Amino acid sequence: MRIGELARQAGVDVQTVRYYEREKLLDAPARTASGYRAYGPLHLERLNFVRHCRSLDMPLAEIRRLLELSRDTRVSCDQVNTLVRTHLERVQAKRKALQALEGQLEALSAQCESGHRVADCGILEELIHAAHGEACACHPSA
Amino acid sequence: MRIGELARQAGVDVQTVRYYEREKLLDAPARTASGYRAYGPLHLERLNFVRHCRSLDMPLAEIRRLLELSRDTRVSCDQVNTLVRTHLERVQAKRKALQALEGQLEALSAQCESGHRVADCGILEELIHAAHGEACACHPSA
DNA sequence: AAAAACCCTGTAGCGGCTACAAGGTCAAAC
DNA sequence: GTTTGACCTTGTAGCCGCTACAGGGTTTTT
Numbered sequence: 001m002r003i004g005e006l007a008r009q010a011g012v013d014v015q016t017v018r019y020y021e022r023e024k025l026l027d028a029p030a031r032t033a034s035g036y037r038a039y040g041p042l043h044l045e046r047l048n049f050v051r052h053c054r055s056l057d058m059p060l061a062e063i064r065r066l067l068e069l070s071r072d073t074r075v076s077c078d079q080v081n082t083l084v085r086t087h088l089e090r091v092q093a094k095r096k097a098l099q100a101l102e103g104q105l106e107a108l109s110a111q112c113e114s115g116h117r118v119a120d121c122g123i124l125e126e127l128i129h130a131a132h133g134e135a136c137a138c139h140p141s142a
Numbered sequence: 143m144r145i146g147e148l149a150r151q152a153g154v155d156v157q158t159v160r161y162y163e164r165e166k167l168l169d170a171p172a173r174t175a176s177g178y179r180a181y182g183p184l185h186l187e188r189l190n191f192v193r194h195c196r197s198l199d200m201p202l203a204e205i206r207r208l209l210e211l212s213r214d215t216r217v218s219c220d221q222v223n224t225l226v227r228t229h230l231e232r233v234q235a236k237r238k239a240l241q242a243l244e245g246q247l248e249a250l251s252a253q254c255e256s257g258h259r260v261a262d263c264g265i266l267e268e269l270i271h272a273a274h275g276e277a278c279a280c281h282p283s284a
Numbered sequence: 285a286a287a288a289a290c291c292c293t294g295t296a297g298c299g300g301c302t303a304c305a306a307g308g309t310c311a312a313a314c
Numbered sequence: 315g316t317t318t319g320a321c322c323t324t325g326t327a328g329c330c331g332c333t334a335c336a337g338g339g340t341t342t343t344t
Binding site: 076094116119 | 187191194195198199208211212214215216217218219220221222223226227229230233234236237240241243244246247248250251254255256258259260261262263264265266269270
């Protein structure tokens with residue numbers, strides 16, 4: 001299987017496959033006489049694994065680590081679990097931060113009444129005000 | 143006020159200030175005889191505004207747009223509001239995606255029982271299994 | 285007068301791709 | 315048999331929002 005076929009089957013860009021090879025997430029495959037990469041089914045399996053981890057938003061470094069761990073079957077499973085949990089915590093933290101953001105943006109949007117000019121815009125007022133004080137970002141009536 | 147003082151007051155890195163100037167988010171300030179940047183209080187105000195928008199995770203391009211809009215006071219406030227709402231929607235979408243991720247990672251972590259070896263690790267099994275079903279790996283390429 | 289702290293410009297790096305340039309190879313259409 | 319076009323190769327640069335470093339000059343403190 002050449003690189004285009006592999007990429008198509010995994011649903012990724014050809015460039016991404018080469019990138020993963022450079023980044024040691026895929027083994028360098030054999031080459032044809034003319035220098036084309038020749039992949040086997042194991043490469044596809046590996047690529048799908050990497051993509052699935054990426055769909056879970058894991059950084060490439062962690063995926064690399066996961067692959068390392070899985071090569072040495074004597075390693076304790078706890079290490080794998082720790083990695084996943086650590087990642088989970090990162091995701092949770094980010095989600096919570098975004099949730100807080102949502103609240104602020106909603107409040108901000110509520111400052112704006114249609115038909116106004118920018119000169120009287122509650123949003124801009126609020127943004128500037130908040131930037132000033134860093135404190136009471138809560139309640140300008142208008 | 144020189145760049146270090148400005149940066150300290152806004153709580154940012156000196157490099158970031160120069161970066162914002164390059165990116166047209168801060169006006170280029172006057173220079174001293176020896177070429178040092180000389181800032182006034184308006185620069186600080188502007189920088190705080192930019193930082194506050196960044197704390198709301200707005201991309202620099204949007205902050206630039208916001209600054210443009212606020213310069214022309216005749217512009218309708220609706221444009222400001224639209225910008226904020228669009229950003230809000232982006233944040234919401236991302237938060238929802240992370241929420242879904244959280245669920246998946248929790249399920250994954252639950253696969254793992256302490257004390258196992260990697261060879262029997264439920265997480266890795268699960269990851270590989272999921273990767274299989276994901277992209278259509280079903281055509282055996284000759 | 286020396287040392288420390290500050291400033292300048294320019295450049296490169298992070299992550300995870302994506303895109304482009306400039307070429308080589310291979311199958312099929314004319 | 316040649317010419318298209320799809321595919322492949324390497325190398326390089328761009329995206330975002332910084333951050334850091336190199337290699338200098340200036341100002342302030344000791």
